[in-house]
Amino acid sequence: MPRFQRKKSSQKLSRFVGLCGGATVLALTGCSPSTMTPIGMTNQSSQTVSFAGKSFSSWSALKDSVSLGLKSRQYQEKDAVNVSHGILVGGFTVYGRVNPPDKVSVAFHQNGYNPSFYQQGLSAYGQITGHWQQSPAVSDLNVFPSYAQFVGAMTAHHVPVYKLQPAQYVVDEYCDVYQATVPAKLVSALPDWASTYYPTNMSDIVYTFYIGQKDGELRQVTTSSDAAISGVGSVQIQSDTILFAINQIGSKITIDPNLYNSLLYQY
Amino acid sequence: MNRRARVKIDWLPFLLWSILVNAVNIWIISPLVEDYFALGILAVFVLAAVWFMSIPPKWRKKWITFTVFSYLLGTAINSVTFFPLVQRVGLMFIMSVAMIVVVYFYAKLRVLPLMLSSVAIIGCNLWLPFQDWTFLTHFKIVYHGKAGLNPMDFPSLPMVIVPTQGGHKVLVTLSNLKETKSDVETAVAAAGSSSDDLHNVIQSFNHRYQIVEISDNNGKFTMGPAKPNDIARLDPSQLFSSYFPMSTVYWTSQNGTLIQYAAPSGSPYQLMQLANDPAQYPSNVLAMSEQVSQDNQNNWDKLLNSLGVKPHQGLTISNGRLTGTWNGHSIDVPVDAMEVLATGSFTGPNSDEILLEGTNRLEIVSLNTGHLVTSYVGSAQNPLSSDVRVGPIDDSGQDIIFVNGSPAFILKASASGPWQEIYTAPPKSSLRFEGSAVFGSDKTPEILTDDPSLMRPTPTRLFTSYTYRNGQLYRNWRVYQSNVVNVSPVKFSANGPTYVVLSMFNQGQFFVLSRHFIPVVPITSALLGLSVLLGFILRLRKGEKRNATIPA
Numbered sequence: 001m002p003r004f005q006r007k008k009s010s011q012k013l014s015r016f017v018g019l020c021g022g023a024t025v026l027a028l029t030g031c032s033p034s035t036m037t038p039i040g041m042t043n044q045s046s047q048t049v050s051f052a053g054k055s056f057s058s059w060s061a062l063k064d065s066v067s068l069g070l071k072s073r074q075y076q077e078k079d080a081v082n083v084s085h086g087i088l089v090g091g092f093t094v095y096g097r098v099n100p101p102d103k104v105s106v107a108f109h110q111n112g113y114n115p116s117f118y119q120q121g122l123s124a125y126g127q128i129t130g131h132w133q134q135s136p137a138v139s140d141l142n143v144f145p146s147y148a149q150f151v152g153a154m155t156a157h158h159v160p161v162y163k164l165q166p167a168q169y170v171v172d173e174y175c176d177v178y179q180a181t182v183p184a185k186l187v188s189a190l191p192d193w194a195s196t197y198y199p200t201n202m203s204d205i206v207y208t209f210y211i212g213q214k215d216g217e218l219r220q221v222t223t224s225s226d227a228a229i230s231g232v233g234s235v236q237i238q239s240d241t242i243l244f245a246i247n248q249i250g251s252k253i254t255i256d257p258n259l260y261n262s263l264l265y266q267y
Numbered sequence: 268m269n270r271r272a273r274v275k276i277d278w279l280p281f282l283l284w285s286i287l288v289n290a291v292n293i294w295i296i297s298p299l300v301e302d303y304f305a306l307g308i309l310a311v312f313v314l315a316a317v318w319f320m321s322i323p324p325k326w327r328k329k330w331i332t333f334t335v336f337s338y339l340l341g342t343a344i345n346s347v348t349f350f351p352l353v354q355r356v357g358l359m360f361i362m363s364v365a366m367i368v369v370v371y372f373y374a375k376l377r378v379l380p381l382m383l384s385s386v387a388i389i390g391c392n393l394w395l396p397f398q399d400w401t402f403l404t405h406f407k408i409v410y411h412g413k414a415g416l417n418p419m420d421f422p423s424l425p426m427v428i429v430p431t432q433g434g435h436k437v438l439v440t441l442s443n444l445k446e447t448k449s450d451v452e453t454a455v456a457a458a459g460s461s462s463d464d465l466h467n468v469i470q471s472f473n474h475r476y477q478i479v480e481i482s483d484n485n486g487k488f489t490m491g492p493a494k495p496n497d498i499a500r501l502d503p504s505q506l507f508s509s510y511f512p513m514s515t516v517y518w519t520s521q522n523g524t525l526i527q528y529a530a531p532s533g534s535p536y537q538l539m540q541l542a543n544d545p546a547q548y549p550s551n552v553l554a555m556s557e558q559v560s561q562d563n564q565n566n567w568d569k570l571l572n573s574l575g576v577k578p579h580q581g582l583t584i585s586n587g588r589l590t591g592t593w594n595g596h597s598i599d600v601p602v603d604a605m606e607v608l609a610t611g612s613f614t615g616p617n618s619d620e621i622l623l624e625g626t627n628r629l630e631i632v633s634l635n636t637g638h639l640v641t642s643y644v645g646s647a648q649n650p651l652s653s654d655v656r657v658g659p660i661d662d663s664g665q666d667i668i669f670v671n672g673s674p675a676f677i678l679k680a681s682a683s684g685p686w687q688e689i690y691t692a693p694p695k696s697s698l699r700f701e702g703s704a705v706f707g708s709d710k711t712p713e714i715l716t717d718d719p720s721l722m723r724p725t726p727t728r729l730f731t732s733y734t735y736r737n738g739q740l741y742r743n744w745r746v747y748q749s750n751v752v753n754v755s756p757v758k759f760s761a762n763g764p765t766y767v768v769l770s771m772f773n774q775g776q777f778f779v780l781s782r783h784f785i786p787v788v789p790i791t792s793a794l795l796g797l798s799v800l801l802g803f804i805l806r807l808r809k810g811e812k813r814n815a816t817i818p819a
Contacts, residue, residue, distance in 0.1 A: 079542055081552055083512055086654040087671070087699075087752070090511045094542045108538050110513040110531065112419035117535040126535025129470050135536045143545050150546035187550045201605060203626050205549045225549045226650060228626050230585065231560045232504050232511060233606030234653035239548035 053165030057178060059155050065211045065218040066151055069144040069243070074099045074251035076244050077106070077143060084236040097253050100142035105253045118256045125259055132262040143243070147218065153186055168210060170219045171244045175210035182207055184225070201228040217246055281380035282387050285337035287794060289388065292338055293400045294791050298747045301729065304722040318795075321802030323809055332374035336381070340366055341388050345397040349774070359389055399778075401747045404787045405732075406780035409766065410481065410488035415443030416775035420474050420529070421509030424770040424777050426753040429480075429500050430581070434761035437483075437497055438768055441476035441506070441527060442490075443775060457521055463530070467517060471528035478506070478518075478525040481779065483759035488779055493525055495574040502580055503567035504560075512556035516563050518570040525570070532559045582607055582621060589623065593634045600637050604630045609657045614640055614682040616664025627651050629668070631680055643686045649673065658703030658756070659712040660735040669700035669714075677735070690738060697726055704756030704765045706782035713743055715754055715767070730754075750774065 069075075079094035096106025102122075108115045115128040119137055126135040154161070161180040168177055184202040203226040210220035221241045228234050245251045296314075299307035322330050340363065347358045363385040370376055391397070395408065402408060414424055427439040444450070451472055458468045478493040506527060507516040514529035532555065533541075541551055571578055582591035582598060584607060589600045604623035612618045613631050620640060623630040627645040632638065645651035654671035667689075668678040674692035677700075681687065692698040696719070703714040714735060717728035730751045733740035750772040758765050770777035 077542065079545060081548055083552060083556055085508055085511065088508055090513055092513055092538065104539065106539060106542060108535070111510060113531050115535045115538060117539045128531055128535060135534070138536065138539050138543055141543060143543060146544045146546040187547060201626055202549065202553055221545065223549050226626050227553050228605035229557050229560050230605060231564050232508065234624055234626060235556065236652070237549055237552055239545065239552070241545040
């Protein structure tokens with residue numbers, strides 16, 4: 001048999017390996033990382049956590065957790081607020097430490113800006129564009145009075161609250177979940193923002209509370225509501241507040257280093 | 268043989284092949300993997316193996332190296348699309364030279380075909396970046412808009428369709444102003460007199476946008492500064508909703524240029540007040556948002572005043588009444604809704620109506636009689652979002668309502684009786700309707716959507732077209748682009764063709780597309796098939812020649 005008709009088996013094997021390798025390389029060209037769904041644009045509406053069971057309950061668990069919270073000396077807060085209109089989502093986030101009654105060090109994020117706020121006693125400073133300026137002081141720095149007032153209004157108006165199953169894991173512990181649908185008129189009284197404008201077109205709001213099973217602390221609160229804003233149209237407003245590191249040493253506030261540097265080199 | 272007279276063009280197959288390689292990658296290989304995932308990879312594997320075997324063994328190393336070179340160079344050139352011009356040219360040059368050098372020494376390919384192929388690939392990319400070639404399978408790019416966008420400001424360019432006089436429409440969008448220090452001086456001099464104006468102007472340096480309009484002159488599109496008479500017909504929320512509600516938007520006019528910029532709505536103190544009262548977030552955030560909307564409207568009115576035009580927005584809702592003029596006569600109807608969505612024929616053909624939305628509620632008002640025709644209340648489980656599109660799904664002349672809820676669904680309105688939900692997307696589906704349109708006469712309407720891959724388990728949504736038949740959606744085609752947003756089918760003139768305008772997420776580019784029916788993918792597959800066939804024929808002929816020369 002002429003030699004050029006007889007291929008050595010090792011040559012055949014290496015050719016086959018080359019073939020497979022080449023084909024695999026070409027096939028994998030399609031496997032590029034896919035672009036993620038745009039952040040800030042979504043068509044998801046309210047929370048997508050689904051609960052299996054729902055039973056009638058009372059406000060006492062929340063009342064107790066708020067009383068416990070009012071006694072805390074320091075904690076951290078992480079909030080996210082979203083206002084969705086069509087496919088667009090606007091809003092802001094909050095992350096910071098609170099030492100009631102008059103110390104707070106908080107960072108925000110909104111639309112490409114990262115504002116901060118620092119207060120101790122009656123000295124308050126804030127920055128949006130990196131330049132710290134003196135600011136009016138906020139009185140009674142503590143989220144729990146807000147929830148205490150809320151629970152008071154709910155019990156006074158006998159708003160039904162339900163316990164949902166199963167328990168959910170929040171940050172570092174399992175929590176009992178309570179949910180209530182609150183009529184808009186009970187929360188639309190005297191907003192802090194601008195007294196000229198009152199929320200006029202708002203649906204009932206679904207409040208969901210997560211109370212720790214270990215110690216009965218209030219760990220998370222979410223709200224979900226629809227509203228209509230003149231000139232803009234229908235919006236969905238959602239908020240999510242998480243409270244953590246309650247009474248832990250890491251929640252003790254020290255001065256924001258950026259503020260310190262900014263004040264130090266002013267002269 | 269007269270050698271000098273014969274011009275050697277043996278670089279031509281290389282050049283054509285380098286372009287075909289990239290086309291096959293964009294139009295055949297990537298879609299197979301995107302849609303069919305593991306099966307797609309298998310199919311590509313088989314395809315590659317067949318192609319591999321079709322190459323005569325003597326030429327394999329050179330031809331495969333050249334193929335890989337073309338593909339890698341195409342990908343590399345495409346990756347610098349959005350770099351600034353000088354950097355882009357420099358990088359393209361360096362990459363091409365480096366790859367040519369490597370390939371020359373590895374496979375001993377001649378430099379001329381490599382150079383000409385590089386030039387061809389760079390040329391193709393300059394004409395249209397490879398990442399946008401995915402549109403070419405079904406659309407002709409009539410206008411490729413490059414408007415500039417700073418993604419820190421908002422995620423994509425708004426595509427606002429504004430009706431002008433004579434039944435024409437123009438496309439209005441924003442374009443990032445590249446400002447120098449002297450431009451800032453001009454802006455500062457023109458800043459208003461209230462206490463925050465100077466601060467707002469300076470802190471938005473390089474985050475300022477010009478309002479531009481794209482108009483159609485007999486099929487040729489041009490982009491220029493927006494005209495005051497046209498923007499008077501604009502709904503300003505379409506320009507400010509990307510910032511809403513955490514930034515307040517301001518407008519000013521400088522030397523005929525209409526400029527938009529934004530400043531944070533609240534001070535750190537006001538944000539802290541919100542964060543300190545979290546139980547009241549629903550009402551506080553709503554009140555703040557209403558204030559911001561009011562401020563934005565006032566700023567817009569100030570701009571129109573300074574230009575000497577009056578707002579001319581067609582039909583709007585204020586104080587619970589739908590007012591405005593339509594077709595000559597004036598409309599004044601009390602309504603529950605807060606927002607105008609679209610006009611169309613919702614309860615039957617030729618029934619000029621307007622669709623309005625309130626809190627979890629849709630209303631249809633007849634523009635002829637001025638009365639409410641019918642309304643629909645959304646369910647608590649799947650409430651109506653404000654992301655609603657309209658368009659035809661058949662040739663009955665009736666417009667259908669597409670609601671992008673979770674999941675999305677299609678509503679058919681009825682003047683007498685309940686509205687029918689004629690299609691609901693599967694429960695966990697992230698299908699999103701963008702609208703529907705008829706492209707070309709005698710064609711069924713195509714429903715444009717963003718829909719995830721057939722088999723790949725990612726939330727990425729691809730630009731897809733469906734036809735509705737008997738309660739189901741049947742796919743027409745898919746353009747393998749995942750960054751498509753703000754899609755609108757639009758007729759720029761009453762008797763003109765239907766175009767599709769869309770912008771790209773996180774990119775300062777947008778497109779005006781016109782649908783074509785050329786079978787691009789079949790043609791490309793045929794070309795690939797031909798080259799494989801040619802390869803096999805060459806191998807067979809060589810084999811025969813070899814067999815023929817063997818002494819018996």
